[in-house]
Amino acid sequence: MKNRLTLLLICTLLCFSWVIPAQAEEESEDVGMLLHITPKAGHAEALIKGITDYHHWVANFEGHMRYNWWEVLTGPDTGTYYAYSGNHNWADFDAKHDWDEKSADVIKSNVMPHIESMTRSMDVGMAEVSHWPENWEGYSHIQVETWYVKNGHFGKFNKGLKRIVTALKAGGFPYHFGFTRVASGGHGGQITLVSPVKGWAGMSEEEPSFYEIMTKDLGGEEQFETFMADWSESFKVGQSAMLKYMPEASDYGDD
Numbered sequence: 268m269k270n271r272l273t274l275l276l277i278c279t280l281l282c283f284s285w286v287i288p289a290q291a292e293e294e295s296e297d298v299g300m301l302l303h304i305t306p307k308a309g310h311a312e313a314l315i316k317g318i319t320d321y322h323h324w325v326a327n328f329e330g331h332m333r334y335n336w337w338e339v340l341t342g343p344d345t346g347t348y349y350a351y352s353g354n355h356n357w358a359d360f361d362a363k364h365d366w367d368e369k370s371a372d373v374i375k376s377n378v379m380p381h382i383e384s385m386t387r388s389m390d391v392g393m394a395e396v397s398h399w400p401e402n403w404e405g406y407s408h409i410q411v412e413t414w415y416v417k418n419g420h421f422g423k424f425n426k427g428l429k430r431i432v433t434a435l436k437a438g439g440f441p442y443h444f445g446f447t448r449v450a451s452g453g454h455g456g457q458i459t460l461v462s463p464v465k466g467w468a469g470m471s472e473e474e475p476s477f478y479e480i481m482t483k484d485l486g487g488e489e490q491f492e493t494f495m496a497d498w499s500e501s502f503k504v505g506q507s508a509m510l511k512y513m514p515e516a517s518d519y520g521d522d
């Protein structure tokens with residue numbers, strides 16, 4: 268088990284090229300790698316130091332992958348970490364480098380001794396139903412929520428979601444959000460709703476609300492209730508959690 272865990276993390280951190288944002292806008296298939304990492308008891312601080320040191324080390328090599336790290340603040344996974352690298356093409360995950368072997372040694376020595384368990388999954392961005400901030404400054408937290416689209420209901424789900432997102436954008440919805448679909452490593456029909464917020468204060472309700480915008484767009488309260496009742500039959504909502512951005516662990520020392 269220990270050897271398999273070591274190999275999993277090493278392959279994840281080494282074998283995939285980083286696509287810079289300028290390229291991602293034109294070429295990226297918006298594929299992302301998500302790691303869920305549980306530190307050993309009492310090893311959280313040492314883990315973060317180890318991964319930060321590794322990031323600064325690997326930043327000297329061309330083609331290295333870049334992760335943003337997040338601490339889980341709520342839910343059953345509280346105290347664990349998520350690390351995410353996005354804006355990739357599928358072909359990027361076949362890349363190999365002449366520094367891979369040395370990098371593997373660094374990970375084994377500095378990172379692996381502090382990890383209890385890890386899982387990884389692959390997702391693909393859903394740009395057509397996302398509304399990300401143009402400027403991410405101040406967005407220190409993200410609320411994540413897992414949705415599961417029912418078998419045979421994807422058409423209905425997508426149609427309803429596109430109607431909602433179009434209305435929210437046109438109606439001046441004061442929040443940002445994005446959706447990703449899990450391509451590997453999750454459950455069937457799994458979709459993640461990601462809502463960036465500026466700290467806990469960003470969770471406060473502002474106007475116009477979702478209800479106000481959708482009621483106006485659909486022509487009244489009765490129409491809104493009918494629409495939501497029908498659309499909600501296409502999926503179910505799962506677990507949610509608040510995550511806090513970890514700038515030190517996400518730093519590669521080359522910005």
